[in-house]
Amino acid sequence: MPGGGGETGEAGLARRTRQDRPTRQAQIYETAARIFCEKGFDKASMGDISSAMGLTKAGIYHHITSKDELLFGIMSYGMDLFESKVLSRVEAITDPLERLKATLRGHVLLVTRDRPKEVTVILHESNALTGRYRDRINRRKRRYVRFLQKTFRELGRRGLARRIDPEIAAFVMLGMINWIYQWYRPGGRLSDEKLADALTDLLLNGVLER
Amino acid sequence: MPGGGGETGEAGLARRTRQDRPTRQAQIYETAARIFCEKGFDKASMGDISSAMGLTKAGIYHHITSKDELLFGIMSYGMDLFESKVLSRVEAITDPLERLKATLRGHVLLVTRDRPKEVTVILHESNALTGRYRDRINRRKRRYVRFLQKTFRELGRRGLARRIDPEIAAFVMLGMINWIYQWYRPGGRLSDEKLADALTDLLLNGVLER
Numbered sequence: 270m271p272g273g274g275g276e277t278g279e280a281g282l283a284r285r286t287r288q289d290r291p292t293r294q295a296q297i298y299e300t301a302a303r304i305f306c307e308k309g310f311d312k313a314s315m316g317d318i319s320s321a322m323g324l325t326k327a328g329i330y331h332h333i334t335s336k337d338e339l340l341f342g343i344m345s346y347g348m349d350l351f352e353s354k355v356l357s358r359v360e361a362i363t364d365p366l367e368r369l370k371a372t373l374r375g376h377v378l379l380v381t382r383d384r385p386k387e388v389t390v391i392l393h394e395s396n397a398l399t400g401r402y403r404d405r406i407n408r409r410k411r412r413y414v415r416f417l418q419k420t421f422r423e424l425g426r427r428g429l430a431r432r433i434d435p436e437i438a439a440f441v442m443l444g445m446i447n448w449i450y451q452w453y454r455p456g457g458r459l460s461d462e463k464l465a466d467a468l469t470d471l472l473l474n475g476v477l478e479r
Numbered sequence: 480m481p482g483g484g485g486e487t488g489e490a491g492l493a494r495r496t497r498q499d500r501p502t503r504q505a506q507i508y509e510t511a512a513r514i515f516c517e518k519g520f521d522k523a524s525m526g527d528i529s530s531a532m533g534l535t536k537a538g539i540y541h542h543i544t545s546k547d548e549l550l551f552g553i554m555s556y557g558m559d560l561f562e563s564k565v566l567s568r569v570e571a572i573t574d575p576l577e578r579l580k581a582t583l584r585g586h587v588l589l590v591t592r593d594r595p596k597e598v599t600v601i602l603h604e605s606n607a608l609t610g611r612y613r614d615r616i617n618r619r620k621r622r623y624v625r626f627l628q629k630t631f632r633e634l635g636r637r638g639l640a641r642r643i644d645p646e647i648a649a650f651v652m653l654g655m656i657n658w659i660y661q662w663y664r665p666g667g668r669l670s671d672e673k674l675a676d677a678l679t680d681l682l683l684n685g686v687l688e689r
Contacts, residue, residue, distance in 0.1 A: 309519075309520070310521075311521035421686070424686065428688060429687060430686050431686065431687070433677070434669070436669075437669075437677045438681065440655075440658060440661075440663075441655045441658075441682075443662075444654040444655040444656070444657065444658025444661075445650075445651045445654040445655055446654070447658060448650060448651075448653060448654025448657060449650075449654070451603075451654075452653075453650075459647075464647065467643070467644055468647070470643070471647065471648060472651075472685060472686060473685050473686050473687050474641065475681070475685030475686075476631070476634065476641065476643060476683050476685075477639060477640060477641070478640060479641075
């Protein structure tokens with residue numbers, strides 16, 4: 270990841286940026302997330318990040334003006350991935366049970382497969398942001414919570430779900446998914462497909478024998 | 480909390496320490512946890528913590544030799560509370576279903592009631608520790624995970640639970656509980672008793688209508 274395709278100068282960055290902005294930006298955010306997780310946000314410097322990218326300091330400042338902006342950029346990138354790869358693909362599903370299953374599966378696979386662990390870790394640290402940046406990230410997170418609550422409410426109205434509190438159900442689902450990076454190791458005994466199935470089974474059917 | 484009962488000198492600390500060590504230590508850990516959460520671990524100084532406690536710097540160094548030791552102390556204190564208030568009270572319950580219910584309820588109420596939010600936040604940051612300190616905290620956490628896995632396995636053997644993966648079930652339960660501090664506000668529309676009941680209901684019975 271660091272250094273990308275071997276282009277190390279600012280000219281190379283600018284050239285790639287025009288052609289392929291999301292990929293280069295994604296590399297910066299993923300690398301910065303890794304450095305922040307390794308060193309801590311306060312200890313990591315812009316120099317650490319630019320050298321991990323094989324860029325000059327001027328090269329990184331061409332894109333990012335401060336560490337706070339970078340933190341906001343990583344979280345926005347994490348939310349972009351979530352919204353494009355998960356939320357936008359499931360919002361239009363009419364049947365609430367199918368919508369819930371697709372959301373759960375998509376979100377689990379995003380966490381295990383499509384988004385580097387460090388981006389997920391940082392996305393959960395929204396207290397590290399302040400002011401307008403924090404409001405903007407929290408607004409996007411709340412939109413997802415409202416979507417989940419609406420889905421659980423619909424399940425209830427159609428007689429598919431028991432009388433459950435939609436807010437609690439939404440945060441139980443978020444808790445089980447957002448805890449994955451604390452314990453799950455990709456490539457171990459449990460594939461991410463099986464993990465997604467098991468989490469769906471547990472949320473929908475619970476533990477007890479019927 | 481800062482300044483405790485108004486005793487601000489080192490003599491006062493020493494006198495209380497002999498009579499009432501856990502309480503004074505608990506005050507130090509809870510205050511330090513709050514400061515670490517507010518300022519960040521790297522930015523917070525021992526001076527910030529001693530002045531929040533109304534102690535001299537010498538007063539705090541009498542108890543704690545470094546910030547790393549303090550971080551370990553806060554996590555150990557968080558685990559002490561968990562083990563004394565929850566784990567030690569439920570381990571001996573013979574019936575696995577009753578044991579699971581008592582554990583879930585005890586853990587939820589610990590998080591909402593008995594342990595300041597900041598101690599919980601820091602307890603989840605075990606990557607901030609290194610070496611021997613980290614091993615010691617992780618060993619205590621793993622003991623709890625094994626206890627949960629054993630309980631889910633017993634539920635299965637007695638025909639009470641469906642065929643579920645005990646490791647996944649354990650981490651689903653931890654995820655739903657450890658996510659509480661991210662969204663739940665004590666004193667709001669939802670009492671912590673009702674929260675504990677709802678989480679028990681969702682884990683044991685799932686969402687779907689039977």
